Amino acid sequence: MATNNAKASNAKKKEVKKETKLGLTYKKDENFGEWYSEVVVSSEMIEYYDISGCYILRPWTMAIWETLQVFFDAQIKKMNIKNAYFPLFVTENVLQKEKDHIEGFAPEVAWVTKSGQTDLEVPIAIRPTSETVMYPYFSKWIRGHRDLPLKVNQWCNVVRWEFSHPTPFIRSREFLWQEGHTAFATKAEADEEVLQILELYRRIYEEFLAIPVIKGQKSELEKFAGGLYTTSVEAFIPNTGRGIQGATSHCLGQNFAKMFQINFENDKGEKAMVWQNSWAYSTRTLGVMVMVHGDDKGLVLPPRVASIQVIVIPVPYKDADVTAIKAACETTVQTLSNAGFSAELDTRENYSPGWKYSHWEMKGVPLRIEIGPKDLEKNQVRVVRRDNGAKIDVPVNDLVEKVKELLGSIQESLFNAAKEKRDACIKVVNTWDEFIAALNDKNMILAPWCDEEEVEKDVKARTKGELGAAKTLCTPFDQPRLAEGTLCFASGKPAKKWTYWGRSY
């Protein structure tokens, strides 16, 4: 019987899809780029905007963003980091104070030159990030060691007018992020915070978005412009074989302090310079989530970030007791809501159940509950998992317990599946030939490296091509043993460390 039902349901679904043109045109494994663009639009996360590289973040996106925001904001408040808001605009003069920094951002800076019909006296930049916006004031606010640490964060928009291929969430001209900026009396305190924040970023990816990431340090070439060292969490997109920088936590050292004269009198009464950090994660997180979990039916949302965890759909077959089914649906939503789940009922009468199935699958809702006459009769509901399509008949009395178990299981399965796929793409290589083969196979490559900037530049030059050059992703904190005498895969010099390499976003 179940099989027949399933067949009937499938037939029905196909019919509806044809009718309404729901469903994706592109397949994830066949045309990843088009698939991605289609998913973010069809799931109602994104609307393309009439300015290239700018996107509308629709409510379905913002609900996820807010979930991450609530978590992260509470965590940093526990660390006594306080929210502030600094201006969107920065003068050319201040922007250019730190030479390396401005070199890194200059080509992407958007300039305001006019208000109304009037030319401004001097052009004003829109912040690409806020180091130079904030630090003149850090210099003013910090006088003695008792003013330290100074720890602020802001939730804001930033603008980087990039001309490379824009991609929703991943590479956009305006994006939302948080940026933390802190100053300490000692390097040890700064070092410690860098890792505390990085751990929060790991948790955002692994615990909320169900995406495995690697913690590590960026190479000198890839570190933040003007900083001392950069740590990051790195994710990987198997379909394109590209690494993606998930979020970064920088120790700025004393470079900015020097430029902006952020000095203090230390506890011995001597003049000293502060040690600074800055760290950020952005709406890029959501793009990684779509890329990693999405499938040919659309978005797949991890339960912990899904604004609707359970969608309840009445299935009133002909001659069914419509009123009783609706009542059962309402009770189900009420029961789940009372138990703390986010459950909604789709009672729209102008759409068929099949259309609704496809619609909510497209939007990635983790669990669907169908209630039809049979379910009513048996005092059960049918629960369908978004991640693997499994159908489970659940007695009404077990509903809360079972839904809890299933949502936990989906969260875990998504992470495990992503990790399995990611791990299958990690290749350990020791020679240049192995490296090139692994790169061509779209892998994330762990290789022994001499840690010389010139060698990294050389690797970039030698792998240049249509798909972009290979570069270092990070040197993982979790280092495999480096056998004595191991040589760099690229230079043949003695290797100093294991480093991840690959193409990246």
Add this chain to the structure above:
Amino acid sequence: MATNNAKASNAKKKEVKKETKLGLTYKKDENFGEWYSEVVVSSEMIEYYDISGCYILRPWTMAIWETLQVFFDAQIKKMNIKNAYFPLFVTENVLQKEKDHIEGFAPEVAWVTKSGQTDLEVPIAIRPTSETVMYPYFSKWIRGHRDLPLKVNQWCNVVRWEFSHPTPFIRSREFLWQEGHTAFATKAEADEEVLQILELYRRIYEEFLAIPVIKGQKSELEKFAGGLYTTSVEAFIPNTGRGIQGATSHCLGQNFAKMFQINFENDKGEKAMVWQNSWAYSTRTLGVMVMVHGDDKGLVLPPRVASIQVIVIPVPYKDADVTAIKAACETTVQTLSNAGFSAELDTRENYSPGWKYSHWEMKGVPLRIEIGPKDLEKNQVRVVRRDNGAKIDVPVNDLVEKVKELLGSIQESLFNAAKEKRDACIKVVNTWDEFIAALNDKNMILAPWCDEEEVEKDVKARTKGELGAAKTLCTPFDQPRLAEGTLCFASGKPAKKWTYWGRSY
């Protein structure tokens, strides 16, 4: 004894103030403008920025803003309004679609014309508000009556490059706000929502910020550019005798719908046009709060928005049992925190108790608790109210109950005091002479009006001067009886309504 203590404490305070130059240079009643600038800076709400009209919102500000945000966001979510985020940028083409609207904003629009060293093909505007950013997409998303209502809100920054005298919070070139944008099938639904939102704005002012406001409708001349009608909550600043628009809830009617072709098929299958609203409140709210409650000692925070409600200060007179005092302070903070109050301990050893009193008074913390040897001995704490300076000795056992009562009382007193002062400035006039006299006396004037735009323009022209012209503030919903035969104070024509007039921010 208490009197002696108070005297000693006062003497001490004066000495410390002299030492450290804490305290305000300007008095609220003598030089309001300078007093305001000094308070927002000295209380650490604002830092002036090196671009005129832009200000840094420091953590002390953001904590208040977030309190209002949490309240408002939860309320609109209950109304099924969902958060979205639309781009910061808008093309000239789209910005100019609604003629009246762009006329209202054009002189203040900031234009991006360059990125890096490259000129943009066409200049791009920074949103002064987002009607024209959003509505082309409303047109796309709304097809049938089942797509309605469409209700979104966004928390964002907007830019209005005004050249008139900038004032922190009140008139700044960039500010933070929420802007809600909704579309309905019927005017009745739009009308209803306008007032629901206006009521939330009233609650922000009256229940959170302890500021009395008047709900009413703007005149045709003062309404939102391009809208149908505008409602607002109006506050009043007695010191300057100026009204201030607190927040606005607009019914846009169908004007934007016409320009952006936001049509739908109604339930009869006919093509119809949506009815739209937009509504916003901004960081201006915080400026009104400073202006209304602040005094010559600095900021005065209403307890409901104070991020620290109670500051606990140890007062270790010479030879006192410092350890026991500190322990008592810690217990006090713990007890209050456990009871749900926001209490903090100021243990800094490099500052005297007197300096700390002044410091936390400047920052407006509602209650200060002092614990010295005498208090320890008597198993009590001394509680000092920020609003009226009253000192109350509270037995430790009554602490939670008494603090609750005092915070409630402060919230109420602040509102009542503000209302009393505001009400004392409301003058009812019937003739032009009375009107001019009342205006010169810095009043908020309630006058019978013929409701003709030409007459309002005429009043503006006739009252032009150094302090700015008088204009309508709002026509209050709560209308006094208009006796038959009442004539307009300005035109002598039959009056149609009572309207508030005055100078304004």
